[in-house]
Structure formats: C-alpha cells, structure tokens
Amino acid sequence: MRHTTITATTKLCAIIGNPVEHSLSPLIHNAAFEHLKLNYAFLAFKVEQLREAVMGIRALNLKGVSVTIPHKVEIVDYLDDIEEVAQKIGAINTVVNQEGRLFGYNTDWSGAIKALEEKIELKNKKTVLLGAGGAARAIAYGLKEKGTDLTILNRTVKKAEVLASELDCLYGGLERVESFKPDILINTTSLGMYPQVDDTPIRKEFLKSMLVFDIVYNPLKTRLIREAEQNGCATIMGVEMFINQAALQFELWTGKKAPVELMKNVVVEKLS
Numbered sequence: 025m026r027h028t029t030i031t032a033t034t035k036l037c038a039i040i041g042n043p044v045e046h047s048l049s050p051l052i053h054n055a056a057f058e059h060l061k062l063n064y065a066f067l068a069f070k071v072e073q074l075r076e077a078v079m080g081i082r083a084l085n086l087k088g089v090s091v092t093i094p095h096k097v098e099i100v101d102y103l104d105d106i107e108e109v110a111q112k113i114g115a116i117n118t119v120v121n122q123e124g125r126l127f128g129y130n131t132d133w134s135g136a137i138k139a140l141e142e143k144i145e146l147k148n149k150k151t152v153l154l155g156a157g158g159a160a161r162a163i164a165y166g167l168k169e170k171g172t173d174l175t176i177l178n179r180t181v182k183k184a185e186v187l188a189s190e191l192d193c194l195y196g197g198l199e200r201v202e203s204f205k206p207d208i209l210i211n212t213t214s215l216g217m218y219p220q221v222d223d224t225p226i227r228k229e230f231l232k233s234m235l236v237f238d239i240v241y242n243p244l245k246t247r248l249i250r251e252a253e254q255n256g257c258a259t260i261m262g263v264e265m266f267i268n269q270a271a272l273q274f275e276l277w278t279g280k281k282a283p284v285e286l287m288k289n290v291v292v293e294k295l296s
C-alpha cells in the first residue's frame with residue numbers, strides 16, 4: 025500500500041542482479057521511502073546485459089542503484105568514480121547518480137564494520153574470518169583498514185592465500201578454525217544458510233569468550249549464533265549487516281538518515 029503517489033517527479037531507485045526475484049531490497053527501501061514520505065520508488069530489475077543496463081541508468085536518470093550478484097565486480101568498469109576502499113576491494117554494491125555522473129560505493133564493507141564497531145573496538149583484535157568469496161573480500165579490506173590482526177581461513181585454501189597476499193595477513197584451511205582462540209570470529213561462508221540450517225563451521229565447545237558474527241541472515245539465528253549465545257559469547261546476526269548496508273545505500277541516495285529500526289522490523293517480519 026503506497027500512501028504517497030507516484031508522480032512525474034518521482035525519483036527511481038532499483039536493484040540490478042540475476043536472479044533478483046527474492047531480493048528484500050524493494051521491500052525495505054520502499055518502506056523507508058514511505059515512512060519518510062519521500063517521493064522515491066524502488067524496483068527490481070533482472071539484468072543480463074550489464075553494460076546496456078548502466079547506459080540505461082544514465083539515459084533514464086535513475087537516482088540510485090543497488091548492485092547484486094553477479095554484477096558487483098564487472099560494473100566497476102562502467103562507472104565514473106569509485107570510492108577508495110571499493111577500488112581496493114574491486115567490487116561495488118551501490119551506484120549514486122549525481123547529475124549524470126555515476127559514483128560507485130561498497131556498503132557491504134562499511135555495513136559489516138559498523139555492526140562490529142557497535143560491539144567492539146577493532147584495532148589489534150585477533151580476528152578469524154571464515155570464507156574467501158565476495159563478501160569475505162569486502163569485510164577483510166574493512167578489517168584491515170581498522171587495523172585488526174587478521175587470519176583468513178577457507179575451504180579452498182588457494183582463494184584464502186590470494187586474498188591474504190593482497191592484505192598481507194595469515195591464511196589457512198577452514199578445518200584449522202578450532203586451533204585459534206580469536207577475539208572475533210566472522211563467518212562469511214554459506215554454512216548454516218537455509219535450507220542447510222544444521223550446518224556450522226565450528227563445534228560449539230570452541231566458541232568461548234569471543235564475539236561471533238555470522239553474515240548469514242536466513243535463518244535469522246543460525247546454529248552458529250545460537251550455540252555462541254548458549255556459551256555466553258557476544259553475537260552479531262547477519263540481519264544487522266544486511267540492514268546497515270541497505271541503510272547506508274538509502275542515505276547515499278536520499279541524503280536523509282535512514283529509518284533503521286523500521287527497515288529492520290520489515291526484514292525480521294519477512295524472515296520470521
């Protein structure tokens with residue numbers, strides 16, 4: 025139900041990806057636009073031809089775009105300017121159209137770091153990052169910016185090695201996770217994600233006196249998060265990062281403070 029009316033001056037934002045049918049972005053951004061009575065609308069576009077889609081953003085003067093799998097890396101080549109950390113990461117998830125010039129940002133890293141910094145000071149903390157895919161890359165660069173003592177563990181060790189060599193940090197196989205006693209443990213692998221909800225990257229008895237952050241947000245509470253809580257660890261659920269990255273996008277597009285609680289409620293209600 026829209027309370028504002030779409031008019032000839034409505035600004036359009038969109039998510040582009042493939043597949044995109046299950047994205048929660050239209051739901052949360054439209055709810056936030058409505059809440060602040062902003063004359064914006066948000067749609068999802070399944071995009072196969074990325075270069076043409078970016079030409080479309082310019083030609084149709086879309087205000088902002090959220091970029092998802094599989095376009096986060098390739099789109100870097102088609103934009104006018106990229107924020108510094110995103111350049112290093114080599115991937116963006118947010119486009120802002122400023123009078124025809126397209127700027128690229130990566131709010132995955134900043135959304136994750138914001139969620140962590142709400143719980144802990146990051147500098148010099150022993151941090152073990154599980155996974156070496158796209159999300160791990162973004163978070164690893166953010167952690168390095170903040171001066172953590174980082175180790176990257178991944179099932180495919182070669183991928184951990186490549187990322188670790190860019191960041192000058194330690195790496196190893198995922199099976200080594202139980203030999204560390206980190207201050208912070210971050211899961212970016214898909215272990216525990218719906219429908220494999222009984223999977224977890226580490227046995228419960230090794231979750232002791234650490235902050236555990238799982239970027240998986242479906243289910244809302246993964247087995248990893250539940251077991252960490254049962255052992256008295258501080259935890260961060262994936263939904264926090266998901267909301268933070270969306271809130272930062274919203275602020276880049278509108279210049280207004282995002283209604284974070286409302287956005288979170290919409291997602292939690294949808295996933296519950």
Ligand code: ATR
Nearest residue numbers: 155156157158159160178179180183212213214215
């Ligand atoms: P994302 O964009 O979410 O990071 P991705 O780039 O496909 O997605 O990365 C998925 C990550 O989950 C990788 O680190 C992957 O490990 P590999 O590099 O060995 O493929 C990890 N992953 C996926 N399924 C896994 C499983 N069953 N066990 C362990 N790691 C897994």
